[in-house]
Amino acid sequence: MVAQSTTKRFEELLEKHQLKKTTARLNVLSTMYGKKSATSQPELESVLQDIDRVTLYRILNVFEEKGIIHKVFDLNGTANYAVCSSGCEEHHHHDEHLHFNCKVCKSVFCLNDMSLPNIKLPAGFRAEGFTLYASGLCPSCSSKKA
Incomplete structure (x- = not known):
C-alpha cells in the first residue's frame, strides 16, 4: 500500500x-516512482x-505530454518511460541526460547527474x-560477472 504522504504528493x-x-x-505514478530504471x-x-x-x-501519453514522464528507447527499440526531472514542462522536456542501456538485464537507466558536452550544431x-x-553493464550485472 502507498503511504498517505506519497499519495498526497502524487x-x-x-x-x-x-x-x-x-x-x-x-x-x-506510484509504480513508476518506485522503480530505479525506466519501464x-x-x-x-x-x-x-x-x-x-x-x-x-x-495515461502514459498524457503523462508524457504534461512533462511528468519521458520516453527513452532501449537497445531493441522498445519505448520505456522514466520519471522526468522537476524542470520538465508540458510539451517541453528537459531530459537531456545520459541514458544507459544494460546489455545483460536490458534495463534502461537515466543518469541525470552526468555532465554532458555542449553540442554546437552547424549553422x-x-x-x-x-x-x-551508452550501453554496457549496470552495477548489478557488473558485480554478478566479477
Whole structure:
C-alpha cells in the first residue's frame, strides 16, 4: 500500500498538471516512482493488472505530454518511460541526460547527474532536444560477472 504522504504528493502532481486524480493514474505514478530504471508499457501491464492496456496507454501519453514522464528507447527499440526531472514542462522536456542501456538485464537507466558536452550544431540547425545513449553493464550485472 502507498503511504498517505506519497499519495498526497502524487495527487498534488496531478493537480499541478490539471489532471483528474484517478486511482489508475495514482497507481501508475506510484509504480513508476518506485522503480530505479525506466519501464515499458508491457512491464507496467504485468504489474498493474487492474488497468487495461488502452487506459494505461492513454495515461502514459498524457503523462508524457504534461512533462511528468519521458520516453527513452532501449537497445531493441522498445519505448520505456522514466520519471522526468522537476524542470520538465508540458510539451517541453528537459531530459537531456545520459541514458544507459544494460546489455545483460536490458534495463534502461537515466543518469541525470552526468555532465554532458555542449553540442554546437552547424549553422541553420536548431535542436529542440537530444538523446544520448551508452550501453554496457549496470552495477548489478557488473558485480554478478566479477
